[in-house]
Amino acid sequence: MYSIICLIGLAGNGLVLLRYLYFKRLKTGTDYYMLNLAIADIVFLLTLPFWAVSTGYKWVFGNEICQVIYCLYKMSFISGMFLLMGVSIERYFAIVEAPSAHRHRSKTVLISKLSSVCIWVLAFTLSIPEMINSEVRNLNGKDTCIIISRDLQSLDAKLKIIQMVLGFLLPFIIMSFCYSMIIRTLLNARNFEKYKAIKVIIAIVIVFVVFQLPYNCVTLMKTISNTTVCTNSINLDLADDVTYSLACLRCCLNPFLYAIIGVKFRNDMCKFFKDLGCLSQEKFSQWSTAKPSKRSSFAMDTETTTTYSP
Secondary structure, eight states, X not given: OHHHHHHHHHHHHHHHHHHHHHTTOOOSHHHHHHXXXXXXXXXXXXXXXXXXXXXXXXXXXXXXXXXXXXXXXXXXXXXXXXXXXXXXXXXXXXXXXXXXXXXXXHHXXXXXXXXXXXXXXXXXXXXXXXXXXXXXXXXXXXXXXXEOOOOTTSHHHHHHHHHHIIIIIHHHHHHHHHHHHHHHHHHTSOSTHHHHHHHHHHHHHHHHXXXXXXXXXXXXXXXXXXXXXXXXXXHHHHHHHHHHHHHHHHHHHHHHHHHHHOHHXXXXXXXXXXXXTSSOHHHHHHHSOOOOOOOOHHHHHHHHHSSSOO
């Protein structure tokens, strides 16, 4: 599972990076957030081969690499959450507060660049508990890289709870508020593009909740649990494995979401493969979408600012 997710995810997110750099699409704040999200997903995916070797054989990379891998995994996970939050905030101002956003459009890109740097710094800070508490231990005759469990009263456990509140719960609440306000605004707009935009937003929220929320709930349960019952411990470990695989799978799904719901992303990929000679003119005309004609400014704003690939 780790190997398949890693290969597919690297290929898909590599195309996302290629699209932004090859076609020079870094023009809006959302573009910079989505570029950094692809980088976060790639960093996350690069940790999976280490877990694959550890699962199939044993941990052979030493204690220092164990700490680094746990740190990178958590840092990429948290930065992804904050980057999605940044996208939702920018889309909120672009749609709900459209007049104000239009006046400050020139500052949007600068703000997104600075906030992206701050997000990576904050994500690294919040990943320090993983780095401190991870080490290689021999379990049942097999070297394993694990997080050392602490009791709830310890400072490390409290830091992990703060990590989950700031790294997941806060972005989740802000995203829910922003997207609910966006949906309400679009429902009140009199143009046929609103239904397409709402479908995009619903897809984003569903994927986010289905693949991320279970893992964070299990992680919270493991953090606050101080059970000594073997059956409960095994059930928590099993739930952690299943929900972690779902969280990993999200990194693979992001590029497919862009291809399915992002018209410009799909067109750019078709043009790229056509430039490489891998796509005939006939297939290019069949798979790409004609550039939409100009409609009202709000309709165009709705169509471009609520997709992942504006």
